[in-house]
Amino acid sequence: MDAATRLLIEHECGKLPLLFAKYADDGDHAALRELFTADATYDRPFQPGYPFHGQDAIQAIFRDRPPILVRHLVTNVLVEAISATEARGTNYVVMMSNHAQIEPPQSANGIFVGGFEDEYRLVDGAWRFASRKGHLALHEGGTIPSFPPPTDEARGLK
Amino acid sequence: MDAATRLLIEHECGKLPLLFAKYADDGDHAALRELFTADATYDRPFQPGYPFHGQDAIQAIFRDRPPILVRHLVTNVLVEAISATEARGTNYVVMMSNHAQIEPPQSANGIFVGGFEDEYRLVDGAWRFASRKGHLALHEGGTIPSFPPPTDEARGLK
Amino acid sequence: MDAATRLLIEHECGKLPLLFAKYADDGDHAALRELFTADATYDRPFQPGYPFHGQDAIQAIFRDRPPILVRHLVTNVLVEAISATEARGTNYVVMMSNHAQIEPPQSANGIFVGGFEDEYRLVDGAWRFASRKGHLALHEGGTIPSFPPPTDEARGLK
Secondary structure (H helix, E strand, O other): OOHHHHHHHHHHHHHHHHHHHHHHHHOOHHHHHOOEEEEEEEEOOOOOOOOEEHHHHHHHHHHOOOOOEEEEEEEEEEEEEOOOOEEEEEEEEEEEEEOOOOOOOEEOOOEEEEEEEEEEEEEOOEEEEEEEEEEEEEEEOOOOOOOOOOOOOOOOOO | OOHHHHHHHHHHHHHHHHHHHHHHHHOOHHHHHOOEEEEEEEEOOOOOOOOEEHHHHHHHHHHOOOOOEEEEEEEEEEEEEOOOOEEEEEEEEEEEEEOOOOOOOEEOOOEEEEEEEEEEEEEOOEEEEEEEEEEEEEEEOOOOOOOOOOOOOOOOOO | OOHHHHHHHHHHHHHHHHHHHHHHHHOOHHHHHOOEEEEEEEEOOOOOOOOEEHHHHHHHHHHOOOOOEEEEEEEEEEEEEEEOOEEEEEEEEEEEEEOOOOOOOEEOOOEEEEEEEEEEEEEOOEEEEEEEEEEEEEEEOOOOOOOOOOOOOOOOOO
16 A cells, blocks of 8 residues: 555544544534444443444444533544555543533533544445444542443344 | 545644643644634633633633743644544643743643544635633653633733 | 645544554554564653664563553644655644543543654555654653663663
């Protein structure tokens, strides 16, 4: 692969984690859905080990929760082109939010730092997430939320 | 627009929010001024709704305040090329500062997370801000500063 | 230098601060070593003024410390191509860590914001750090660690 092709792939894929953050923060779950391939998997940073399967299940996470005031700050976006249609990457995410009062500006309930291991695939002329595997590393303030495990149905397994 | 042209525009415009942060943090108000078009507008994140008009009024914000120790961490820089001479974008900014003691390192008075909606224009061969519209979303620690509304004169309206 | 060449150089060099963070956070001191030229210097953000000289001395900093849970969030990556084989740049780094408990997730001991002035050089077809000069600017929470000055031997001067 020549340097210019590699650069274009890395540039295009490198936008995906930023667009994911934008759509998540804007509450635009329909646009967020389109960032994923039809058969993508998504493993949440706050509950790794329970990947969600497919666009429907992934969209539902963001569609069916109450509105929150949240910012996902994305840094350290590294992309590696594997072929003309496949790439992978890693990135960090800093999450700050307020679930009670959603009219900005508000104070945040802690600063949470995690990240993703991503796989990207070119489908119908657009690069998309084939998989996102999240993790949580550190937090300053706040308490780590405790979710009940998602059902198989919610995870798109049934 | 072909992919290479688009990439170059996005790359060049994507530097502007980082250069803005660099010049603001370095106290280089003259260089900061040159990032804006002559008729640009700038709406401050801590006081949205009172846009400043023109290079003189924008430069004066940074020139006429006491020196502070500040860092603007810029993330989530997304740029969309509209034409060969116009682009727009969004980005997040994390602001930390100490106004009392300016010799680094110092403790910060809170962590403030906001961002900008930007418009970029190619003028005389260089991409510049045609407008920056700031907002504040969340903060961890610290208190949101309360400014008196700027005068019309300060805002470049007279 | 034409715009495409400049873009490629800035893209390649812009990855180096992110790879440095990745290898530091992953504890991969062997890969981190290879990001530097043989005669590179590295001046630590928490102890500027005592540059380490050469790949061996730089690798040893990361190899010989106890394992820690750490994240280096890299932002504001600006690169300026000087020639076909030389570039320079600046970037900010937010550091959060826990030295006592290293199994993620953990609470962090403060948020430290600093950065680097970098020089990059093309050696054997790969861009590398010729020098990294760190500084610390602000912190929220935590206390600034106090290290004894490194020996000349540790710094690669003997």
